Amino acid sequence: MSFGKGHHLHLVDGSAFIFRAYHALPPLTRKSDGLPVGAVSGFVNMIWKMIEDNKGPDAPTHAAVVFDKGSHTFRNDMYDKYKANRDEMPEDLRPQIPLTREATRAFNLACLEQEGFEADDIIATLACRAREAGGRVTIISSDKDLMQLVGGGVEMYDAMKNARIDADGVRDKFGVDPERVVDVQALAGDSVDNIPGAPGIGIKTAALLINEFGTLEDLLARTDEVPQPKRRQTLIDNADQIRLSKRLVQLDCDMDLDYDLDSLEVKEPIADDLLGFLTDMEFRTIVKRVSDGLGVDAPVITDTTPQGSDPVDDAKQVAFPDAYDWVKVTDTLKDWIARAHARGYVAVDTETTSLNEMQALLVGVSLCIDPGEACYIPLGHKENAEADLFATDALAEGQIPFDEAMALLKPLLEDPSVMKILQNAKYDCKVLARLGVQVAPVDDTMLMSYAMNAGLHGHGMDTLSERYLGHAPIPIKELIGSGKSQITFDKVNVEKAVKYAAEDADITLRLWHLFKPQLHRSKVTTVYETLERPLIPVLARMEMAGVQVDRDVLSRMSGAFAQKMAGLEDEIRELAGADFKVSSPKQLGEILFDKLGLPGGKKTKTGAYQTGADILEDLATEHELPGLILDWRQVSKLKSTYTDALQDHIDLETGRVHTSYSIAGANTGRLASTDPNLQNIPIRTEEGRRIREAFVAPQGRTLVALDYSQIELRILAHIAGIDELKQAFKDGQDIHALTASEMFDVPLDEMTPEIRRKAKAINFGVIYGISGFGLARNLRIPRDEAQGFIDRYFERFPGIRAYMDETVKFAKDHGFVQTLFGRRINTPDINAKGPGAGFAKRAAINAPIQGTAADVIRRAMIRMEDAIADLPATMLLQVHDELLFEVDEGSEDALIAAAREVMEGASLPAVHLSVPLEVDAGQGANWAQAH
DNA sequence: GTACTCACG
DNA sequence: GACGTACGTGAGTACG
Numbered sequence: 001m002s003f004g005k006g007h008h009l010h011l012v013d014g015s016a017f018i019f020r021a022y023h024a025l026p027p028l029t030r031k032s033d034g035l036p037v038g039a040v041s042g043f044v045n046m047i048w049k050m051i052e053d054n055k056g057p058d059a060p061t062h063a064a065v066v067f068d069k070g071s072h073t074f075r076n077d078m079y080d081k082y083k084a085n086r087d088e089m090p091e092d093l094r095p096q097i098p099l100t101r102e103a104t105r106a107f108n109l110a111c112l113e114q115e116g117f118e119a120d121d122i123i124a125t126l127a128c129r130a131r132e133a134g135g136r137v138t139i140i141s142s143d144k145d146l147m148q149l150v151g152g153g154v155e156m157y158d159a160m161k162n163a164r165i166d167a168d169g170v171r172d173k174f175g176v177d178p179e180r181v182v183d184v185q186a187l188a189g190d191s192v193d194n195i196p197g198a199p200g201i202g203i204k205t206a207a208l209l210i211n212e213f214g215t216l217e218d219l220l221a222r223t224d225e226v227p228q229p230k231r232r233q234t235l236i237d238n239a240d241q242i243r244l245s246k247r248l249v250q251l252d253c254d255m256d257l258d259y260d261l262d263s264l265e266v267k268e269p270i271a272d273d274l275l276g277f278l279t280d281m282e283f284r285t286i287v288k289r290v291s292d293g294l295g296v297d298a299p300v301i302t303d304t305t306p307q308g309s310d311p312v313d314d315a316k317q318v319a320f321p322d323a324y325d326w327v328k329v330t331d332t333l334k335d336w337i338a339r340a341h342a343r344g345y346v347a348v349d350t351e352t353t354s355l356n357e358m359q360a361l362l363v364g365v366s367l368c369i370d371p372g373e374a375c376y377i378p379l380g381h382k383e384n385a386e387a388d389l390f391a392t393d394a395l396a397e398g399q400i401p402f403d404e405a406m407a408l409l410k411p412l413l414e415d416p417s418v419m420k421i422l423q424n425a426k427y428d429c430k431v432l433a434r435l436g437v438q439v440a441p442v443d444d445t446m447l448m449s450y451a452m453n454a455g456l457h458g459h460g461m462d463t464l465s466e467r468y469l470g471h472a473p474i475p476i477k478e479l480i481g482s483g484k485s486q487i488t489f490d491k492v493n494v495e496k497a498v499k500y501a502a503e504d505a506d507i508t509l510r511l512w513h514l515f516k517p518q519l520h521r522s523k524v525t526t527v528y529e530t531l532e533r534p535l536i537p538v539l540a541r542m543e544m545a546g547v548q549v550d551r552d553v554l555s556r557m558s559g560a561f562a563q564k565m566a567g568l569e570d571e572i573r574e575l576a577g578a579d580f581k582v583s584s585p586k587q588l589g590e591i592l593f594d595k596l597g598l599p600g601g602k603k604t605k606t607g608a609y610q611t612g613a614d615i616l617e618d619l620a621t622e623h624e625l626p627g628l629i630l631d632w633r634q635v636s637k638l639k640s641t642y643t644d645a646l647q648d649h650i651d652l653e654t655g656r657v658h659t660s661y662s663i664a665g666a667n668t669g670r671l672a673s674t675d676p677n678l679q680n681i682p683i684r685t686e687e688g689r690r691i692r693e694a695f696v697a698p699q700g701r702t703l704v705a706l707d708y709s710q711i712e713l714r715i716l717a718h719i720a721g722i723d724e725l726k727q728a729f730k731d732g733q734d735i736h737a738l739t740a741s742e743m744f745d746v747p748l749d750e751m752t753p754e755i756r757r758k759a760k761a762i763n764f765g766v767i768y769g770i771s772g773f774g775l776a777r778n779l780r781i782p783r784d785e786a787q788g789f790i791d792r793y794f795e796r797f798p799g800i801r802a803y804m805d806e807t808v809k810f811a812k813d814h815g816f817v818q819t820l821f822g823r824r825i826n827t828p829d830i831n832a833k834g835p836g837a838g839f840a841k842r843a844a845i846n847a848p849i850q851g852t853a854a855d856v857i858r859r860a861m862i863r864m865e866d867a868i869a870d871l872p873a874t875m876l877l878q879v880h881d882e883l884l885f886e887v888d889e890g891s892e893d894a895l896i897a898a899a900r901e902v903m904e905g906a907s908l909p910a911v912h913l914s915v916p917l918e919v920d921a922g923q924g925a926n927w928a929q930a931h
Numbered sequence: 932g933t934a935c936t937c938a939c940g
Numbered sequence: 941g942a943c944g945t946a947c948g949t950g951a952g953t954a955c956g
Contacts, residue, residue, distance in 0.1 A: 584954060585935060604935075612936065637937060640952055666948060677950045680939035688938080765946060774946025835944055846947040880940045
């Protein structure tokens with residue numbers, strides 16, 4: 001009998017089920033092999049519950065579970081930014097997607113998906129057909145995009161809230177009848193799906209307009225009748241965008257489907273199929289429940305755990321062996337690789353000749369699959385290596401030829417179904433990338449620790465091993481020595497190398513077993529998945545790209561600086577009346593305070609006089625010497641740290657400078673740049689700024705810099721909820737001038753630079769956890785005056801003080817603070833007594849602000865590569881609130897537009913800031929011009 | 932190896 | 941009542 005009156009169709013939004021299950025549940029893994037199955041388990045539970053709940057007279061006669069397929073749909077062809085700000089699917093969810101299809105079929109339910117269409121379109125087409133045939137439909141989903149289908153026998157059911165949604169429910173939500181929902185959505189837009197809509201019009205206004213004009217088409221045809229001038233203009237200006245939005249939200253009710261409603265008739269699950277699947281998944285509880293429900297005996301799930309015990313326990317309890325496997329022949333290597341494939345994960349570590357990844361040569365690879373069982377595959381060890389006298393270029397015995405081994409390892413390292421577990425993965429990924437191996441997918445124990453333990457301790461392997469495994473790894477010094485006599489790893493005796501290298505892989509695997517379940521318990525899985533791990537390949541590519549630095553420019557500046565220093569030194573010695581080392585603060589202090597008897601003379605804790613810039617500036621009014629010292633120091637700093645040291649960092653092969661970013665270096669989530677540090681290139685003084693002229697674009701290219709304007713103050717305004725500040729940012733006002741005006745009762749048009757400067761210092765102070773002492777020192781004013789400013793500021797902006805108090809209280813209660821994106825920064829000293837207390841408090845106040853800004857730019861960087869993929873552009877550097885790019889001449893504007901859009905929308909959809917993020921852009925032949 | 936100083940956001 | 945502080949980094953130099 002064909003589908004019609006009296007029939008009831010259930011349509012389940014399967015993809016939504018999966019995401020809900022994934023995010024609601026801990027990251028369960030299959031015990032026998034560690035396969036992630038948490039989302040599958042949640043999905044199965046939801047389907048089973050749905051079946052159980054829908055027995056009885058109103059039971060569905062027909063049913064289907066509908067899924068999205070692929071990420072590119074016909075909507076992307078209409079609008080390339082459709083759903084563009086969706087975060088990427090978490091790595092451990094990806095392998096579960098096919099399993100949910102399998103689960104659906106195991107339930108004997110129709111499993112529907114179609115390339116190029118969203119689940120919503122299939123649901124729409126089927127719902128419309130069922131309605132036309134005179135039957136009833138229940139759509140099991142809470143997605144508001146499906147509400148346009150409600151009515152005429154079609155209802156929705158929100159399985160989480162246990163609530164049915166009928167036409168009245170839709171009217172409650174959208175303020176219009178279901179058939180007009182698309183009109184409202186087209187006007188209001190949707191930041192989650194990146195539907196543009198009309199700026200400034202939300203659901204409320206949209207419903208008002210639609211109810212007044214009838215339909216969207218009528219409204220757009222009669223915009224001249226809209227009474228509010230601003231609203232009218234918005235509608236006129238954005239008419240095309242609104243029409244596009246409507247086409248984006250309008251579901252396709254008329255898809256070509258190669259099946260009909262009758263084929264969706266409900267069939268009882270076949271016990272063997274269903275229980276077979278559930279047993280395979282090792283879902284003990286569900287197997288029991290389903291068996292009871294079906295009235296059959298529950299099958300036994302045999303325990304097939306690798307060593308018959310829990311990997312978390314093994315990680316800590318299995319002893320570290322005295323010897324590991326030295327892989328000498330390809331058969332042994334093949335055996336290890338087969339084991340890794342069978343297990344689905346493997347810990348990997350590489351040994352190389354250098355800490356600099358751009359120069360490091362691969363010397364060997366170690367693998368580990370079970371605690372205590374690891375191997376080392378030596379590839380580039382030299383013969384007679386340790387005795388310099390006999391060192392030759394000949395390779396040591398017992399090694400597989402390099403290319404042969406790499407040909408075997410590459411497929412494993414690139415296999416999407418085998419998780420590679422590394423400590424500080426970026427390093428190994430870069431070394432291997434230079435050999436043409438793109439390691440993926442990757443888990444990084446260092447980043448797992450960082451996500452959970454930032455602020456508690458470092459995240460290097462030695463620290464983690466001692467802390468969490470109670471085992472001190474073999475120090476690298478024992479193999480390569482230290483200082484002048486240090487050797488490279490290729491000269492290390494292979495026997496010793498096996499012990500050391502395999503142990504590192506063993507430790508990494510054990511840490512992973514410990515950390516993986518903890519990640520979820522600490523509620524930082526999302527942080528790890530969205531802010532830490534995806535950054536590894538992004539930074540690796542930026543570092544390998546490097547930035548071109550003009551050696552001649554630096555060299556010329558060095559010469560000029562040397563001359564200037566020599567001249568200053570002569571003057572300094574003359575004024576001092578003595579010969580001394582100008583670079584020695586100790587000697588300088590004695591000259592200033594003992595010999596010349598200048599006033600002041602504070603001592604450091606080691607008993608030497610302080611000679612910092614602030615002290616010398618104060619003394620400059622007393623004597624000529626301090627000023628000259630300051631000049632000398634500035635030039636000396638520029639020469640030694642920049643014009644000289646930077647030249648040594650130019651890579652001879654690429655002719656460029658390749659920094660290294662540490663992802664887990666700064667507690668707040670900021671990156672840190674080392675070897676060289678390219679995040680502290682001078683800019684504040686004119687002379688220093690010229691160093692940036694040495695950072696150049698190659699022939700035919702341009703440097704483009706984009707930086708967030710006032711991002712930390714904006715975030716503070718959002719977090720603390722300060723309406724005046726939020727409004728000022730929305731209106732594009734000068735925030736420091738506004739603060740000054742509010743505090744000192746000076747109208748904006750009478751603002752002086754001096755008053756504004758004070759307000760600016762206060763604004764920065766607020767971000768740092770202001771204190772009277774600190775502000776006084778910064779502004780060089782008496783302390784009580786500074787305290788007066790602060791008091792007035794808090795009087796004017798009471799919300800800021802409330803934020804500070806709440807943050808400190810949160811830190812005291814929980815032992816950590818959080819960013820808007822859930823990043824956790826531990827505050828172990830927050831309850832300390834004594835001088836440390838103030839320090840910890842200020843750090844706790846600052847961390848959520850600095851950390852949220854760091855999260856925002858991380859999100860932008862992760863999305864940036866896709867966003868500029870079609871442009872001849874490369875992302876090169878990050879300087880906390882700035883990104884530097886290189887782009888072919890002629891494409892500058894396209895790059896700026898694309899990058900700005902990513903940066904300004906980087907918080908979405910996870911966090912909707914109540915202040916706009918603004919990005920300034922510049923371009924030029926060198927970094928000085930681009931800024 | 933530690934202390935001091937100074938470059939950046 | 942005194943203490944000692946702006947938040948977060950990395951690197952070069954002196955000095956023991």
